Amino acid sequence: RGKWERMLRVLKELEEGCDTPVWRLKQVVDAVAVEMHAGLASEGGSKIRMLLTFVDNLPSGKEKGTYYALDLGGTYFRVMQVQLGGHRSSILAHEVERYPIPEHLLISRSEGLFDFIASVFKQFVERNKNGYECSLDKRRDLGFTFSFPVKQTTVSSGILMKWTKGFAIEDMVGREVAECLQEALIKKGINIRVAALVNDTVGTLALGHYHDADTVAAVVFGTGTNACYLERTDAIIKCQGLLTTSGCMVVNMEWGNFWSSHLPRTMYDVELDADSPNPNYQGFEKMISGMYLGEIVRRIILRMSLESDFFGTISSKLSTPFILRTPLMAALCEDNSPDLVEVARVLKDILEVPDVPLKVRKLLVDVCDVVTRRAARLAAAGIVGILKKIGRDGNGGIASGRRSRDDTKMRTVVAVEGSLYTNYLMFRDYLNEAVVEILGEEVAQHVTLKVMDDGSGIGAALVVASNSLRE
Numbered sequence: 114r115g116k117w118e119r120m121l122r123v124l125k126e127l128e129e130g131c132d133t134p135v136w137r138l139k140q141v142v143d144a145v146a147v148e149m150h151a152g153l154a155s156e157g158g159s160k161i162r163m164l165l166t167f168v169d170n171l172p173s174g175k176e177k178g179t180y181y182a183l184d185l186g187g188t189y190f191r192v193m194q195v196q197l198g199g200h201r202s203s204i205l206a207h208e209v210e211r212y213p214i215p216e217h218l219l220i221s222r223s224e225g226l227f228d229f230i231a232s233v234f235k236q237f238v239e240r241n242k243n244g245y246e247c248s249l250d251k252r253r254d255l256g257f258t259f260s261f262p263v264k265q266t267t268v269s270s271g272i273l274m275k276w277t278k279g280f281a282i283e284d285m286v287g288r289e290v291a292e293c294l295q296e297a298l299i300k301k302g303i304n305i306r307v308a309a310l311v312n313d314t315v316g317t318l319a320l321g322h323y324h325d326a327d328t329v330a331a332v333v334f335g336t337g338t339n340a341c342y343l344e345r346t347d348a349i350i351k352c353q354g355l356l357t358t359s360g361c362m363v364v365n366m367e368w369g370n371f372w373s374s375h376l377p378r379t380m381y382d383v384e385l386d387a388d389s390p391n392p393n394y395q396g397f398e399k400m401i402s403g404m405y406l407g408e409i410v411r412r413i414i415l416r417m418s419l420e421s422d423f424f425g426t427i428s429s430k431l432s433t434p435f436i437l438r439t440p441l442m443a444a445l446c447e448d449n450s451p452d453l454v455e456v457a458r459v460l461k462d463i464l465e466v467p468d469v470p471l472k473v474r475k476l477l478v479d480v481c482d483v484v485t486r487r488a489a490r491l492a493a494a495g496i497v498g499i500l501k502k503i504g505r506d507g508n509g510g511i512a513s514g515r516r517s518r519d520d521t522k523m524r525t526v527v528a529v530e531g532s533l534y535t536n537y538l539m540f541r542d543y544l545n546e547a548v549v550e551i552l553g554e555e556v557a558q559h560v561t562l563k564v565m566d567d568g569s570g571i572g573a574a575l576v577v578a579s580n581s582l583r584e
């Protein structure tokens with residue numbers, strides 16, 4: 114009996130530790146908006162870096178031509194070719210191929226990684242030559258999606274500030290990212306110019322805006338999480354005298370590193386952070402994104418197994434970090450079978466703990482639910498934080514001084530990408546529901562979250578195309 118009660122106590126403590134009532138979410142919203150201001154006010158003014166992207170004109174739909182895109186930033190590396198016909202909503206064709214990145218390349222030297230990328234790209238170009246409709250004498254342009262914090266100097270160049278998401282190629286930090294790719298392409302004899310360097314959120318925003326001009330922000334929930342949005346240049350105080358024709362610039366928030374004392378944190382988060390390669394960084398990301406959710410749950414199950422003998426002797430698998438990947442955790446959470454057969458299967462096959470009683474399996478489903486729900490609701494608070502900063506939250510924003518009655522009626526679209534959101538229905542439902550809860554139904558009517566499939570890559574090609582329209 115005692116051991117069952119200890120298990121229940123673990124769950125109860127978890128529920129309390131992860132609680133996200135709407136009042137707390139609103140504190141997070143405020144904290145996000147405040148940190149955005151601080152990050153715009155001075156370099157290093159906030160844990161959210163609020164990086165300039167030098168993307169000042171978002172695609173309008175008039176873009177034309179054939180472009181390439183490379184997308185690096187998570188589990189897979191993607192290559193694509195995008196044909197634009199010059200009419201909104203008519204991306205004529207796009208070819209996508211994705212490749213897993215050999216794990217040893219994530220922790221080796223930069224040449225290894227970029228040579229790999231260049232050779233994969235070369236093969237792709239050769240395979241897709243037939244689809245090539247432009248004359249061959251024209252130089253090709255490529256958009257490079259590189260989803261790590263980059264200190265950008267122009268739309269096509271920037272320096273890597275820090276790795277995230279398990280990448281750790283030390284000689285790359287501080288180097289020009291586009292140059293590394295350009296050199297690797299030249300070495301392989303590929304005559305293609307790296308004409309834009311963007312991150313996945315900027316790509317997603319570009320694709321969102323291409324389809325719908327009311328798109329003002331983009332968020333990604335995949336291996337990691339991040340957001341960007343369109344800001345007025347005069348609000349970017351840390352960069353006085355920044356002039357763009359549109360009067361705006363896309364700001365890459367790097368919100369994965371957001372932190373606030375209002376975030377509901379548990380001992381599992383603290384321990385996960387301490388054991389990670391980047392302790393004290395990416396705190397928001399570690400509570401929200403696909404790389405970590407399964408790992409949080411593994412730590413809770415391990416704790417439960419230490420509190421009781423329901424799991425038999427502790428398997429070495431259960432003690433292995435990151436063995437429970439988030440899609441498997443999602444499968445546990447979404448197991449609707451009366452006997453929880455999927456839960457039993459994952460416990461047995463992945464964690465090597467067979468014969469866990471049904472009532473304990475039920476408890477584990479609750480654990481997954483708690484972790485998923487917290488992640489999705491915090492993600493929602495992040496989105497509303499952006500809306501608050503730009504005065505689209507129904508309150509005219511903080512210190513905007515521009516409040517007009519119509520601001521609240523303005524249609525606002527947020528582009529969303531990432532498999533955590535697109536493939537994990539419960540995460541998506543919890544997130545969407547929390548956005549409405551925080552904003553209230555009235556305001557939420559004017560806010561739409563739109564999925565942009567392959568936005569990160571296609572968008573990079575669109576940024577190249579829209580810049581070349583202006584050249």
Ligand code: ADP
Pocket residue numbers: 186187188189334335336337402403404438439440441443530531532533536537
């Ligand atoms: P990227 O690695 O470029 O961010 P994705 O957007 O595809 O690419 O995100 C991959 C992440 O999404 C994985 O780390 C995984 O944790 C998560 N994910 C993928 N499918 C699911 C799923 N069905 N349920 C929950 N999480 C998923």
